[in-house]
Amino acid sequence: MVAARTIELRGRLNYLTTCLKGVVYQTGLLITLSLGTTAR
Structure with missing residues (x-):
């Protein structure tokens, strides 16, 4: 029982x-996509 539960x-x-x-x-x-678009 205990083993099965673990x-x-x-x-x-x-x-x-x-x-x-x-x-x-x-x-x-x-985040990287939004940062990439804002960086441009």
Whole structure:
């Protein structure tokens, strides 16, 4: 029971970190794009 719960929690953490990385990546892209357009 405990092992299964730990695996489940670990999976959720992995999922959350992946989602966060994606959001950060997209935000970074948007920022660089907006900065690039304003720089011109």
